[in-house]
Amino acid sequence: MTKILLTLHVLAAIVAVGPVTVAASMFPPAARNAHAAAAEGPADLGTVRLLHRICRVYATMGLAVPVFGFATAAVMGVLDSGWLTASIALTAAAAGVLVAFVLPRQGELLESLGASKALERSDTVQLAMFTGVFNLLWATVTILMIVRPGSTTGA
Ligand code: HEM
Structure with a gap:
């Protein structure tokens, strides 16, 4: 049982958190490129929209990571270990940064690009x-x- 839960936990981390990492890292340069291209014609926001969508959808799927993580920890009887408490706090902090800062700011940048508003370099930085x-x-x-x-x- 532990092996199955641990496998699902690690699979969820790879399949869900991996794509968020890549798509979120690609978003700022893609937004800058879309903004630069918009100077020469209507903005093509396809790539930026897709990256934002990948981040949102896979972030939701990423909920499976702590769910299977807690289940694995419960079956293993390690819920009270220090390393796990630290991991839980850091996972919550990572989720908080994603939900409170990364995703909303991506959405704001998308809106600005869609409305052909000027984009400050500091926004993407x-x-x-x-x-x-x-x-x-x-x-x-x-x-x-x-x-x-x-x-x-x-x-
Ligand atoms: C609430 C959050 C989490 C809990 C409760 C949790 C719990 C656990 C537990 C109990 C294990 C088994 C450790 C052992 O074999 O003794 C484990 C392994 C693992 N977890 Fe998590 N986890 C959480 C978040 C994460 C996150 C965010 C990631 C990465 C994105 C992650 C990646 C891994 C990996 C790669 C292993 C395999 C380690 C190994 O067997 O060598 N976990 N987790």
Whole structure:
């Protein structure tokens, strides 16, 4: 049972969090390109819209990661370990950054591009920064999940 839950947990992390990382990282340069291209004609927002959609849809699917994570931890009886508490806090922080900053700012940039409003470089730089923080947080969780500092179970 533990093996099945752990497999589903890791699969969810790869399949859901992976695409969010790539699409969110591609969004700021794609927004800048769309803005530059708009100077020469009507803005083609196809790519930027698709990247935003990938981030939203896969972020929702990413909920499966903590769901299977908690189930795995419960079956393994490790819910009270320090490394897990730290991972849960960092996962919540990563989700918070994504939902409160990355996704809304992507939406705002899309709206500005759609309305042919001027785009400040600082807008995409700030979004890239939030995206970097999100990526750093969940990468840290992955390291914690593998190293499990202080754990006496497994390698
Ligand atoms: C609420 C959040 C989370 C909980 C409760 C949780 C729980 C767990 C548990 C109990 C394990 C098994 C550890 C062991 O074998 O002793 C595990 C493994 C793992 N988790 Fe999580 N997890 C969470 C979030 C995440 C996130 C956000 C990621 C990455 C995006 C992640 C990636 C992994 C990976 C790669 C492993 C396999 C580690 C290994 O077996 O070497 N987890 N997780």
